[in-house]
Amino acid sequence: MIDATPIVRLSGLRLDRGSRTILDGIDLEVPRGSVVAVLGPSGCGKSTLLSALTGELEPAAGSVEVLGAPLPRGKRALLERRKSIGVLLQGNGLLTDLTAAENVALPLRAHTRLPDPVIRRxxxxxxxxxxxxxxxxLYPRELSGGMARRVALARALALDPPLMLYDEPLTGLDPIASGVIMSLIARLNASLGLTSIIVSHHVHETLPVADRALVIANGRIAFSGTPQQLQASDDPLIRQFLDGEPDGPIPFDTAARAMEAA
Structure with missing residues (x-):
């Protein structure tokens, strides 16, 4: 159930990488219980936005509020806040010399003092x-790509975070595995009362599970609305992205995109 109280609030946000401004003038509120798709071409700043939500990247201007309060600057306080933010990394991040169960147990062993029987359960x-x-x-090398992604998702959920961030969750997956992952994200969001922010350029796979969609392009939020409104848009920039047109308002600049930490 969607709650109007925002779990994430961004105001006048500007994010820089070195001397380059990646995003500017970002205003965003994410209601609790919602699934928000953050879409856009590669290198547009989607992953940079996630870095701001976890406190990895400090704003050059503006403010970031997560879970009802500004992100703390101190390392210890920030680490404590991050326990309430689950992150599914683009590359899974599983440790190859640990089993699936041992990988999922890592956050519990690092951040709690629970006894082993409780952790195993x-x-x-x-x-x-x-x-x-x-x-x-099973070890990561014994898992398919879709299975490894699901183990990484289980690990991200280990501490029962109310907010989940997904960074390109479908990268490297076939269509069937992609469907499984997106269905799982939607089901867990509903059953566990989560809020999910999904960064992706897989439009057609992501929109069916989203309550709201954003499109980031040219350093700003180019669209914000429902998936239905997005698909009905006749904005040339939006149509270029949705239809995969090489020419249009979004420049194809590989040199500039290479500078973005995707």
């Missing part, structure tokens, strides 16, 4: 939630 629950309880003793 929680790990079983998280793996069961993503449909991989039977894969607990």
């Amino acid at each position: 929680l790990v079983e629950m998280k793996l069961h939630a993503v449909g991989l309880r039977a894969a607990a003793d």
Whole structure:
């Protein structure tokens, strides 16, 4: 159920990488319980936006509020806040010498003092939630791409964060695995009462699970509305992105995009 109280609020946000401004004038409110798709071409600043939400990148201007308060600047306070933010990394980030269960247990062992039997039970629950309880003793090299992504999702959920950030969750997955992941994200968001922000350039796979869609292009939010409004838009910039046209308001500049930490 969507709550009007924002879990994320960005005001007048400007984000720089070195001397280059990546995003500017970003205003955004994300209601609790919603699934928000942040779309845009590669190198437009989507992952930079996530870096601001986790406190990895400090704003050059403006403010970032997450979970009802500004992100703290101190390392210890920021680490404490991050426990309430789950992040599914683009490359999974699984440790290859640990089993699936051991990977999921990492946040619990690092951030809690729970006894081993409790941790093992929680790990079983998280793996069961993503449909991989039977894969607990498998190593990452023994998992398919879709299975590895689901293990990484179980690990991101280990501390029961109310806010989930997904950085290109479909990268490297085939259409079937992509459908499984997106369906799982939607189901977990509803059943666990999460709020999810999905950064992606996979428009057609992401929009069906989203309550709201943003398109980032040319350093700004070019569109904000429902998925239906996005698909009906006749804005040339939006149509270029949705239809995959090489020529239009969004320049294809590989040199500039290479500078973006995607």
